[in-house]
Amino acid sequence: MEGFDTEDDATAGWIKFCETLENTWRDARPKTWQPAARISDWTKALATRAALSGSGRSVRSIERRIMRYSGHTRRSLAFFSAFEQLHEISRNAAGQPLAEIAIDAGYSDQSHMGRAVRRATGFSPAELNKAIEAEEPFCASCSIG
Template sequence: MTLSARYLELGLAADVSDEVEAVWTSVSDRAGSYRVLPDGRCDIILRFDAGQKPINSATVVITGPVTRFYDVAIEPGMGFAGVRIRPGRFESVLGFEPTELANANLIGPDAVSACPGLEALCAPARDQTELVARLTAFVRQRATASRFRPAPLARSVISAFHASGGRLRISEVAEMHGLSERTVQRLVVKATGLTPKAFAAVLQFHRALRLLRDHRLSPAAAALEAGFSDQAHMSRVIRRMGGFSPARLADVTLVSLLD
């Protein structure tokens, strides 16, 4: 059975808002699995035992951009503290492009090997609040010291895909910005690790879920509003990306996605 752990998004410090989309925590209250949905983002996560005070150690995880769901085994008291990195900012924080992690994660030693600065985050901590503060400080320090700066047009291109809920084609985004399709392709891949088509599909998937769950539209109405060809098309995409049907959204965690 897939369970939703207690996922909570926290307040975001203004001086890291360019790099971080959300700071979040999650603690499981039972054994089972937690379903991670594709969101076109990369996260830096510290996994820890929430029952320990102080927390003796943590394991660092870097999640890459994925195009379909996966399940994470959880145990009672397993805690997670994470920062969700904005599209286009992954390289300035971690030093390598998200394409290197497409549909993959780095856990523990593999994550530290890719970015040695992460090792200090895993030292003993007083509590969960200290782990969150470490993550924020890490992003702040890395972004300030980084020589990488996102392409000025990248954020505008990403915003266009967001504003349309993934319904715009690459040719339309290119025309809006006076760019070639090849340039849009390059900007999106470098910023997100996904092709424009894959990134747009993820956004459309999330829009459909919001329309179904939060706005309580019927499947037929949600499919139309989200830009699918019909209800059956939407259902196929939701099953492929989420592993469930449009009628089973009760235990799904939907993260905040900003442009």
């Protein structure tokens, strides 16, 4: 086909699709929606669905359904919800001491927070911050502390 550049047309089509989807989502989502609470909101909705479906109502039955629906235990989902909360608090607490961030995020102390960061990322908070500053793949808004 003469005058038809499929790569440019595909790129333009993709950009238009993304813009349309973003505008549709912005108009449809609730005004109280907060993007920082994604994992915790999803976890609560999943737990509610698990509690209200199926025949068993015991805690163990609900935990089995959560595992079947998500592939994760209730405990691991709670861990990632807490880590998500830590991330949000740390982004808004520039210059605040790590011990204060840990307490604000619900950890018992700075060491407890450090173990959680290492478990979730494989880095200590200090190593994570250095990697974020020095390496391109790390997001600048992701620092802890």
